[in-house]
Structures are given as C-alpha cells and as structure tokens.
Amino acid sequence: MASVRKHGRGWRAYVDRRGVRRSRVFATQAEARDWAARTEYEILHSDRVADATPLADVLDRYAREVSPTKRGHRWEALRLRLMAADRIGRIRMRDLDAAALADWRDRRLQQVAPGSVRREMNLLSAVLTTARREWRLIARNPMSDVRRPAEPPPRTRLPTADEMERIAYVAGSDLYTSQARAWLAFRFACETAMRAGEIVGLTWERVDLERQVAHLPRTKNGSARDVPLSLAAVALLRELPPMEPVFGLSSSSLDALWRKMRDKAGVTGLHFHDSRAYALTQLARRVDVLTLAKISGHRDIRLLSSVYYRETAEDIARRLG
Numbered sequence: 252m253a254s255v256r257k258h259g260r261g262w263r264a265y266v267d268r269r270g271v272r273r274s275r276v277f278a279t280q281a282e283a284r285d286w287a288a289r290t291e292y293e294i295l296h297s298d299r300v301a302d303a304t305p306l307a308d309v310l311d312r313y314a315r316e317v318s319p320t321k322r323g324h325r326w327e328a329l330r331l332r333l334m335a336a337d338r339i340g341r342i343r344m345r346d347l348d349a350a351a352l353a354d355w356r357d358r359r360l361q362q363v364a365p366g367s368v369r370r371e372m373n374l375l376s377a378v379l380t381t382a383r384r385e386w387r388l389i390a391r392n393p394m395s396d397v398r399r400p401a402e403p404p405p406r407t408r409l410p411t412a413d414e415m416e417r418i419a420y421v422a423g424s425d426l427y428t429s430q431a432r433a434w435l436a437f438r439f440a441c442e443t444a445m446r447a448g449e450i451v452g453l454t455w456e457r458v459d460l461e462r463q464v465a466h467l468p469r470t471k472n473g474s475a476r477d478v479p480l481s482l483a484a485v486a487l488l489r490e491l492p493p494m495e496p497v498f499g500l501s502s503s504s505l506d507a508l509w510r511k512m513r514d515k516a517g518v519t520g521l522h523f524h525d526s527r528a529y530a531l532t533q534l535a536r537r538v539d540v541l542t543l544a545k546i547s548g549h550r551d552i553r554l555l556s557s558v559y560y561r562e563t564a565e566d567i568a569r570r571l572g
Contacts, residue, residue, distance in 0.1 A: 253287040255280060268294045271387075275316075293386065304388060306347055307340030312386075313378045322469065330371055331378070344388050349396035356397060365400035372399055409529045410441075410521055417516040426492055429500060433508035435487055436498050440526035442484040444534065444547045446470075447523050449478075451505055453497045460485050476548045 254265045258276050264283035266273045271294050277283040310331045318327040334340060339355040352375070359368045376394040383389050422434030436450050445453075449467050457466040463480040470476050480488075491497060500508075509523045527547075534543055544552045 253291045255283045255287060264290075266290045266294065304344045305340060306342050306344065307335035309344065309382050309386075309388065310335045310340065310378060313381060317378075317381060327374060330374055334371070334375060344382070347389070347393055349393045352394055352397045356400075360400060364403070366403045368400050369402070372397070406522075406525065406528060408520055408522070408525050409532065410518075410525060414516070414518045414521060418512050418518060421512045421516045426490060429504060430508050430512060432491065432498050432500060433505050434512060435490065436500065436505060437509065437523060437526050439484055439487050439498075440523070441529045441533075442481050442487065443478050444527050444530035445478060446527060447505055448502055451496065451498060451500050451502050454495060455497055458488065458497065460488065470548050474548075479546060 253268075256263050256265070261276045261278050262280045262283040263274055263276045264287040266287055268291055273290055275283075275286060277286065314328050314331040318324040318331065321327060334355075337355065337358075339351060342351055356368060356372060359371060372394065376392060379389065379392040379394055383392055418437075419434060421430075423431050425431050426435065436447070439445070440447070440450060443465070445465075445467075449470060453465060453467075457468070459465075460480075463482075463485055465478045465480055467476045467478060488497065491499075498505075506523065513521055531543065531547055534546060538546070540552050544550075
C-alpha cells in the first residue's frame with residue numbers, strides 16, 4: 252500500500268507492496284503522492300516497466316534521487332546528462348547489453364582520455380547496479396561484461412626550482428592581490444599535500460596555528476581529516492592578510508589564476524594538483540607509509556608505496572648498514 256504522512260516541514264511517502272518497502276521525504280504533499288504512485292506502479296509492473304524504460308529515463312532518475320546524496324553530485328549530474336543525450340540513452344532497458352555499452356565506450360574514447368572514460372563507466376555501472384538492486388528494472392548489470400580502458404600511469408610531473416621561481420615572479424608578492432594568494436596556495440599545497448578544493452574551503456576556525464593542525468570536516472573520500480602543518484606551512488598562513496576563507500579564493504578563481512600565471516611564466520604541462528605529488532614525494536622521505544596515508548587521506552597504501560616511495564635497492568641497502 253502507498254501512503255503519505257506529514258513529516259516535520261515536509262511529507263513522507265511510504266510504499267509497501269510485494270515485500271518491497273520504500274519511503275522518501277518531499278517538500279510538498281503533491282510531490283510525495285506522485286512519487287508514491289509511480290513507485291507503486293513500478294513495483295507492481297516491474298517487468299513491463301523495465302521493458303519499456305529507455306536508459307535516458309533511468310539516468311535522469313539516478314540524477315534526481317541518488318546523485319544529490321553524494322559529494323560529487325555536480326560532476327555526476329553533468330555526466331549523466333551527457334550520457335542521456337547520447338544515442339545510448341534511447342536504448343530501452345530490455346535491449347541494453349554489453350555490445351551497446353562497448354560501442355558507447357569506444358565512441359567516448361575518441362572524445363576524451365581513457366581515465367575519463369573509466370570514471371564514466373564506473374558511474375554508469377553504479378546507475379545500472381541501482382536499477383537492478385533497488386528499482387528492479389534489470390536482472391543483471393551488463394557493464395560487468397564490458398572491458399574498461401587500461402588504467403593510465405600515475406603522473407610523475409613535479410615542479411622544478413626554476414619553474415617555481417618563474418611563477419613566483421609572475422605572481423608577485425602583494426598578498427592583497429588574488430594572484431599572489433593563488434601562488435601562496437600552491438606553495439601551501441606543496442607543504443601539506445592538500446587538494447585545491449580543500450585549500451580554498453579552509454576557514455580560520457578550522458586552523459590551529461599553535462598545534463599546527465588544519466581540520467578538514469569533509470574530504471574527497473567523504474571522511475574528515477586532520478592535516479599536520481609543517482613550520483613552513485604555518486609561516487605561509489601567517490603571511491596572509493585577514494580574510495575568510497583563509498585564502499580568499501574560490502575553486503574556479505584559483506584554477507583560472509593558476510593557469511594564467513603558469514602560462515605567463517612559460518611553464519608547460521604543470522597542473523596545480525601536481526603540488527600534491529610534490530608534497531607526498533618530499534614527505535615520503537621523512538615518514539613511513541602509514542603516516543603518509545594519514546596525512547594525505549589515501550585509503551589504498553599500495554598507491555603510496557608504488558608511486559611516492561622511490562628508494563632504490565641501493566638506497567635501502569645503505570640504510571640497512
């Protein structure tokens with residue numbers, strides 16, 4: 252049965268049919284009733300609905316119901332719209348198979364890098380898994396039979412001393428200008444291994460200069476992290492003029508300023524995110540892999556071990572004595 256009840260400032264819709272129980276809260280009673288009616292129909296006629304539903308509708312539903320619960324929902328929403336607009340979006344769920352998905356993959360590989368295709372395939376696989384487990388629109392996920400592009404090798408690009416000097420000259424030293432603060436943000440990233448988004452979101456209430464700790468309440472992997480600050484990192488923060496957030500920059504402005512400074516300095520192929528690799532490479536010389544993972548927020552220490560711990564057998568032998 253389907254029912255709608257008042258819930259705080261909104262309305263909660265309940266559906267309980269054929270052993271399937273679902274509920275959601277909506278801002279209006281009309282939205283709750285519409286969702287309950289649609290969900291009840293889908294449960295009662297799951298086979299018929301699955302046969303007739305085009306993939307584009309499933310992608311749209313995922314964008315409305317699932318993506319908003321994730322940290323990267325904006326990226327997901329954009330990619331889901333692109334997929335829905337592609338010809339694969341017109342394929343009905345009953346006809347969606349590995350061959351159709353492989354054709355979409357091959358066409359995307361002609362447009363974007365393999366790493367981007369892998370991320371999009373993971374997203375599409377998550378959509379199909381939800382369609383199978385929760386919405387019962389398909390019996391199996393056909394993406395499991397589709398080969399993913401090879402994992403691209405990790406970037407090894409690090410800034411050189413000469414490049415740092417040239418970008419510093421372009422940035423200038425007046426920290427009341429956003430360009431100089433963008434350069435300071437890069438230097439801060441080179442000390443802390445913090446991501447650009449974490450840096451621009453940093454507020455003074457989350458920074459303890461005496462304890463040398465910056466608290467990040469939510470990071471890329473969804474969990475909180477305390478970042479230890481070196482004396483050099485603390486010194487950089489003390490140079491900043493008082494403003495909120497700490498660097499007085501947004502993600503978009505930092506990205507634009509960084510590109511402008513880098514290009515004007517005649518530096519090619521260097522990304523802001525390469526500062527993180529630079530920091531982790533330096534830190535790997537001073538701390539063990541578990542400590543490095545705690546600093547960086549990595550959950551897979553195998554990546555840290557294989558990429559940032561670059562000691563040769565000769566280096567290790569020398570330490571063994």
